[in-house]
Each structure stands twice: as structure tokens, then as C-alpha cells.
Amino acid sequence: MSTPSETPGAQNMRRALQVLRVLGHHHEGGMSVSEVVAATSLERSTAHRLLTCLVEERFADRDAATRRYRLGLEAMRLGFASLSRSPLLARYEGVVQRLARMSEDTVYLLLRQGDHTVCVRREDGAFPIKIFSTRVGDTRVLGVGVGGMALLAAAPDEDIARIRAQHAQAFDAAGLTASRFEKVVARTRKMGYAEMTDTVTQGVAGVGAVIPDPGGAPFAAISIASIKPRMTPSRRAELGAMLLEALREPAA
Structure with missing residues (x-):
């Protein structure tokens, strides 16, 4: 043989x-x-x-x-297909479900793959208006979207500058001009979580934070999204604090 x-x-x-x-x-x-x-x-x-x-x-x-x-993206999609049974999904599935139940909004689990993020888990809360701008398997440039922005802000400055330069068209299309981009990165680092509106989809806002990785640079994040009228500044602050607290606790 x-x-x-x-x-x-x-x-x-x-x-x-x-x-x-x-x-x-x-x-x-x-x-x-x-x-x-x-x-x-x-x-x-x-x-x-x-x-x-x-x-x-x-x-x-x-x-x-x-x-x-x-x-390229096809290689990333193959990698995503293998994640359906990944330990990360099993470990944080309960966290995603709990956040969706507590917030009643849509919660996403995202992974970094090079200069992109891929959505590997989505959980809808009880709020009747659902957010369909991101589905499981969707990829987008790192930083376009709150989960991706949280991951990008956690990267070294030189990495951020390279990604901004190489994907300028995608950032500009999302309304993240050079000046706004810098402000969002700085605010994300200061608060410990990202918050943005009208980037991926007009009329949608959200918050996102990285999953701490003691072994190295963060490579995964969780985000919460809803319609903009529901995501007032005070509610974004509340959800940001809820997200950080949930991610400080060891996942089951």
C-alpha cells in the first residue's frame, strides 16, 4: 500500500x-x-x-x-470551515448565549485571520428587530466593524498603520476616514472596548471587545449590535461594561 x-x-x-x-x-x-x-x-x-x-x-x-x-479569502474560508468544532467555539458558546440573553440584541464571535475578521458564531437576542449585516462565515477587513476594531486597536501601532494604508478604500467606504479612524482607535484603547455606528450598515450601532489571550496577542473578539435608536450612548456604555465583565470571567 x-x-x-x-x-x-x-x-x-x-x-x-x-x-x-x-x-x-x-x-x-x-x-x-x-x-x-x-x-x-x-x-x-x-x-x-x-x-x-x-x-x-x-x-x-x-x-x-x-x-x-x-x-487569500478562499484559504481563510477553508480555515473557517474547520472551526465548526473548534475549542474556542465550545469554550465561548455559553458566553455568547448569555450576552444575547442579557442584552436581547445580536451577539457575534469573531476571529482574526490576517488582515480580516471572520464571523464564527452568531446569537440573536429577544429584541424583535434583528441585525443581518453579518452572518456566520462573513469576512471583512480588520477594523471595519466593532469586533474587528477592538482587535485592531489591540495590535501594535506599526501593524495598525500598515492595515490602514493597505485597506484604505475599505475604511473610507465604511466612513472611517484617516482622522476618524485615528480617533476611534484611540477611544477604543482608552475605554477597553470599541463602539461605532453606521460603519458596516447604516442605522446599526454596536460595541465589541477582545477575548483576552494570556499567551499572546488577542485573536478573537465578541461584539453586540442593534439598531442605532436603541444603541444610545448610555446603552453603549452599559453594554461595553457588560461585555468587559463577561470576558474577564473564565469561560466555562
């Missing part, structure tokens, strides 16, 4: 998976073609051909300005 390394006709697939693997290991900073060649020992022409194919299929993304490659 043949072992996986002896599977005939799988050489090109193995090479492509090898490229994806090294891109995953260097996703934050990205990789040049030369760096991919050095990490994989592939011929430059082979590495370039595989990277081009991965970009065409959206499993990799090439930055037009820096010419560096990172994982």
Missing part, C-alpha cells in the same frame, strides 16, 4: 500545498517570490506559476504595491 509521499500524480498538488503552508506561516508580513523560493526550494518559475494560480483561485492574495503574497 502506497504512503502519502508515494501517491502518484500528486507532485503539483504537494508543491501548491507547500506554498500555501509557507504563506500561512508568514501571513502577517507576506512573502516575495524569492522568499517563497528560499522557503520551499522550488524553482523560481515553478513557485511563480503556483503563486499565480493560487491568486487566480483566490487562495492567495498579491499586494500590488509591495508585490508580496499572503493567504
Whole structure:
């Protein structure tokens, strides 16, 4: 019986998976073609051909300005599919449900994947008007949305500056111009949670906070969203405090 390394006709697939693997290991900073060649020992022409194919299929993304490659959205979606049984979901499912019950609003659990967030859990509260701007599996640029903004504000300044520059169009479309963006990041850091209105969807407001990670930089967040008339400044402050208190308690 043949072992996986002896599977005939799988050489090109193995090479492509090898490229994806090294891109995953260097996703934050990205990789040049030369760096991919050095990490994989592939011929430059082979590495370039595989990277081009991965970009065409959206499993990799090439930055037009820096010419560096990172994982693409399709790779992120595959990673999300594996999260349906992740320990994080099991650990914080009760927290999400409790927050939805207490707030009566819509609560989301989000993960950071490179420069994006992906929604991995959604729980609707009892309030009759539901928020459908974010569904499980949706991805958006880190910082567009309160959960993503909480994660972005927790990142180093240089990381924030790079993401703002590389995704300026997405931030501007969400109303987060350069000046407003800086103010929101500063306010988020000061309060310990993010609060925004009319970014992802007009007429919707929310609060979001990171899930503390003693082992390193936060990579997950929980947010609460509702219609703007319901999300008055005093209510946002109340929900922000509720969220921080819930996240300080060890998840069951």
C-alpha cells in the first residue's frame, strides 16, 4: 500500500500545498517570490506559476504595491470551515448565549485571520428587530466593524498603520476616514472596548471587545449590535461594561 509521499500524480498538488503552508506561516508580513523560493526550494518559475494560480483561485492574495503574497479569502474560508468544532467555539458558546440573553440584541464571535475578521458564531437576542449585516462565515477587513476594531486597536501601532494604508478604500467606504479612524482607535484603547455606528450598515450601532489571550496577542473578539435608536450612548456604555465583565470571567 502506497504512503502519502508515494501517491502518484500528486507532485503539483504537494508543491501548491507547500506554498500555501509557507504563506500561512508568514501571513502577517507576506512573502516575495524569492522568499517563497528560499522557503520551499522550488524553482523560481515553478513557485511563480503556483503563486499565480493560487491568486487566480483566490487562495492567495498579491499586494500590488509591495508585490508580496499572503493567504487569500478562499484559504481563510477553508480555515473557517474547520472551526465548526473548534475549542474556542465550545469554550465561548455559553458566553455568547448569555450576552444575547442579557442584552436581547445580536451577539457575534469573531476571529482574526490576517488582515480580516471572520464571523464564527452568531446569537440573536429577544429584541424583535434583528441585525443581518453579518452572518456566520462573513469576512471583512480588520477594523471595519466593532469586533474587528477592538482587535485592531489591540495590535501594535506599526501593524495598525500598515492595515490602514493597505485597506484604505475599505475604511473610507465604511466612513472611517484617516482622522476618524485615528480617533476611534484611540477611544477604543482608552475605554477597553470599541463602539461605532453606521460603519458596516447604516442605522446599526454596536460595541465589541477582545477575548483576552494570556499567551499572546488577542485573536478573537465578541461584539453586540442593534439598531442605532436603541444603541444610545448610555446603552453603549452599559453594554461595553457588560461585555468587559463577561470576558474577564473564565469561560466555562
